[in-house]
Each structure stands twice: as C-alpha cells, then as structure tokens.
Amino acid sequence: xxxxxxxxxxxxxxxxxxxxxxxxxxxxxxxxxxxxxxxxxxxxxxxxxxxxxxxxxxxxxxxxxxxxxxxxxxxxxxxxxxxxxxxxxxxxxxxxxxxxxxxxxxxxxxxxxxx
Ligand code: 5GP
Numbered sequence: 857x858x859x860x861x862x863x864x865x866x867x868x869x870x871x872x873x874x875x876x877x878x879x880x881x882x883x884x885x886x887x888x889x890x891x892x893x894x895x896x897x898x899x900x901x902x903x904x905x906x907x908x909x910x911x912x913x914x915x916x917x918x919x920x921x922x923x924x925x926x927x928x929x930x931x932x933x934x935x936x937x938x939x940x941x942x943x944x945x946x947x948x949x950x951x952x953x954x955x956x957x958x959x960x961x962x963x964x965x966x967x968x969x970x971x
Contacts, residue, residue: 864900864955878929883922885929885960894963895933899926905956907945926960935962942970 867874867886874886877897888896901918905911911919923941930939939962944951 862904862953862955864898864953864957865904868900868902877932878925880925882918883925885925888959893961893966895935895939895961897929897933897960899929899958899960901956906954907951907956908943909945910956922958926958929960930962933962938962940966 861869861871863872866872868884874889876884876886878885878899881902883899883901885897885899888898899922901915901922903915903918905915926941939960942959942961943957944959
C-alpha cells in the first residue's frame with residue numbers, strides 16, 4: 857500500500873492548486889493558505905523529506921539551495937527591512953505538514969523569543 861501523499865506533495869504534483877511564487881528543478885515556493893504575516897511564503901524541496909530531523913549529509917547542497925532561493929524571493933518581494941525564516945520540526949514545534957518546509961515571513965515586525 858502506498859503512503860498517503862502530503863498536502864505539499866499534492867501541490868508539487870499539481871493535484872491541488874497553490875499560488876506559486878518560485879519553482880525550479882529542486883524546489884517550489886508558494887503562498888501560505890493561512891498567512892500569519894503580510895508576506896508568508898512556504899519554501900519546500902521537491903524531494904520528500906519529513907523534517908530537519910530527517911536530513912542527511914546528501915541533503916546539504918539542497919538545503920543550501922533552499923536558503924539562496926529564500927534570499928532571492930525576499931529581494932523580489934522587497935523585504936529590505938528584514939524577514940524571518942522558520943521551520944517547525946516535530947510535535948513540540950507544531951509541525952502540521954510532514955514535508956520539510958521553511959516559512960519565509962515578512963512585512964511586519966517579529967518578537968523574540970517566538971511563542
Ligand atoms: P507547519 O505548521 O507544518 O510548520 O506549517 C504548515 C503550513 O502549511 C501552515 O502555515 C499552513 O497554513 C500551510 N498549509 C496547510 N495546507 C495548505 C494548503 O493546502 N495550501 C497552502 N498554500 N498552504 C497550506
């Protein structure tokens with residue numbers, strides 16, 4: 857039996873719609889359906905990795921690529937005054953979608969420490 861696809865895999869496979877802001881052969885970035893900031897983009901690898909906890913050495917270049925892509929998206933979206941990159945890993949962090957993703961948040965100030 858095949859495991860159920862995550863919602864993000866369905867977005868990659870164009871089975872459900874999303875507002876895509878960037879795509880290349882290794883990753884996809886789209887607007888979050890429930891934004892918590894004026895800019896809220898979700899950046900994901902096309903490779904199915906559950907979370908940071910599931911990364912291996914072979915993923916080092918991929919993760920580096922995701923960060924360079926986020927820097928380019930932030931520039932494109934004029935987040936010159938700053939932005940936050942967040943990844944939730946596991947239950948305590950509130951991870952809901954079991955496909956590695958980075959939240960690129962901007963357009964307002966953010967507190968520290970986070971909630
Ligand atoms: P997590 O809590 O796992 O770090 O974040 C999952 C994120 O995915 C949430 O911010 C949620 O709003 C977003 N999300 C969940 N389902 C969908 C969807 O179907 N489309 C889009 N664009 N975002 C989604």
